[in-house]
Amino acid sequence: MSTETSELTTQTPDSGSSKNRERAEWLQENRVRVTVLAVLIFVFVVALLGLDRDDWFSTIMQGLSVGALTFLVVSGLSLIFGLMDVFNLAHGEFFMLGAYLGWTAYTRADTLIDVAIPMLLLGAPFALMPLWRRIAAMVTLAGRARKTSAIGAIVVGALTAFFTITRFPLVIWDAENFAMTPTNMTVQIDLGTLAPLPAESFSGPAIVAILGVLLGGALIAFGFSVLRKPGMESGAIDMKRLATFGGLIVAALVLHLIKEPVNEWIFGLSTTWRFFLSMGVSVVLVAALGALVEVVLIRPLYDRPIYQLMITLGIGFILIELVREVWGRPEFTMARPAAFAGTGEGCPGQGLGGFFSGCSTVEVFGGRLRVYNEGFVVLVGIVVLVGVMLLLKRTRLGMVIRAGVEHPEMVEALGINVRRVFTMVFALGSGLAALGGVLAAPSIGLSSGMGAVFLLGSIVALAVGGLTSFPGAAVGALVVGLLQQIIIRYGQVGIPIPFVEEPFKPSPTVVPAASIVVMVIILLVLPTGLLGRSEK
């Protein structure tokens, strides 16, 4: 009759003895968990005590910085896995794409605007989906012929769109030509000499390009509506949809006409504002990509988890190749925004207030920290942690997510469109990964392999913290970050070993192996991770 007793104890919450008993029960249930946490903290403290005082503070802060970036990746993974049991292997690549798009919005806003124009036109026909569905309903083909014709329409539409989009004017970097490489542009923006590139013009008549993209978009939209089950509700072509259709076309044309003053204005902004702008742009774009991936590729495969894994893995590879093709293979960095790049007089900043001095570095507790890496990145990590916790605990969407993790069918049976919530969470997780990518770009630089590195760290963090626990994801990311930085620091100072003259210096390459060893040990003792609940 354990339920009866728990009912009784909750009825008298103010009696001290029952509270003590509850605490004892809790300890009894969680003794392994508490022990593992204590051992973990003990190991970290001992490792840090082995360092000099000024070293250990900066090591902690650097660990927090890496932990914050890892957390931004792992938070999305954890939300997505918790709610829909999808393990998104492309999540690291969303992080990477976020970094590259962020760099582009920050350094080459003019390129992004040039690309936005045909994209708006391509999206416009999708606003008229009911019209395409109605036309699709007239297609009398059935079965395989219907499917083939639909896929045919999508392929022809995509080819039409692709070849007409290349006719649009596009100013872009060139990885082969040194003056035009991304690296050189990063140097220029750092020096404040970067200007918009001279505008290109349409190759061939503009009207052909514009109509071609619209036709391509219409064919793709039509193809998708033929693929849908016939006889489904098609909705009405109301004013709202027509206005969206027209609005997108007008927006594209207006953007084309005013792009030069817009470019001048953006390039005139301080790099700090441009950095915040690029965070927003990157998050929105990758979130939209995430939503698209969920709806088009993952949703049809909810009953087949292995196919889902394979498709997300494939998306990851495609994104890596896409990034190599568009931005070039060589690695480059993103210039640090002005607010975190100050040098010269009065720098480095002193004490905690020094974080706001505009200097690039700050001296705190005898150690020297980088304001961007160890200050701003950690701050954003904490803001996101608090923000997502509030979203989960205080909003209706959060309530639906928490309920959906447990009984998605019951949530559906209450009249809530769970699939739409899935899409929103997928977009949110992708956006958070992109935010991590933009934040990482000025500190660790951009490379097509950065996603894989952070995905590995995130998987370790996820397993250590507990697969479906959001606070667990944060703790796991912290463990991964601290572990990495402690190993790197000991690689520099060395670990003295008795009777051996040379101190042992672990190479930074052991970091991934070491974090996996820690993960294995924790999982052997605590199969559900530090904060995870047992799965039934």
Next chain:
Amino acid sequence: MSLLSLRDVHTFIEQFHILEGVSVEVPQGSIVALLGRNGAGKTTTLRTVLGLNPASSGTVTFDGLDITEQKSFDIAGMGIGYVPENRQIFAELSVEENLRIAERKKGELEEKEEMIFGLFPDLKRLIRLPGTNLSGGQQQMLAVARALVADNRLLLIDEPSEGLAPVLIEQMMDAIRTLSEHTTVLLVEQNFIVASRLAQHYVIIEEGRTVKAGEMADLVDDDETIKRYLGAA
């Protein structure tokens, strides 16, 4: 006129043919009991109404509208409440949140509060507790209460008396009787005594087929049918 009617419904779960011709009429304002042995397809019938296991053939109509191919959340949104077999209380959510999540319009919980706590006074003092701390009986009450928050015209209640102590069964029956004054109920119930005291009509399902339907008053005296399809007298 029937509020809900199923006509010759067939349902597959994966490759298994679970419903092989179920027909049920639920007249407006009544309580209909769905009877049958374990594994006869009673729960699947409720799930098919909600589209959780969609019918592969046959029709389901609610309030004159064909809902056979509608999505679950749309069907529920038309005014159907569901109290599932294993209660499916959200353990992570508090009792209040468990009720709040069923709102289809903001503030519905406040409107219905009085009625809900009138039926289940216990829930009021448990309102801040997480769902996981409730006893089985409290969870069952919460599951019914959750289906009452939105404006539902039909309740699908699966095994309300299962696992409850006799005194709680009485309380649950009182609650269902009271709420049926405003709402039509389709009830799955193993306990024939409970079913016979609550429902006006019955439908018996055997191996996925409707085999008998009629007035509960006639069934109570029909020992042969009870013995044949329900196994006990």
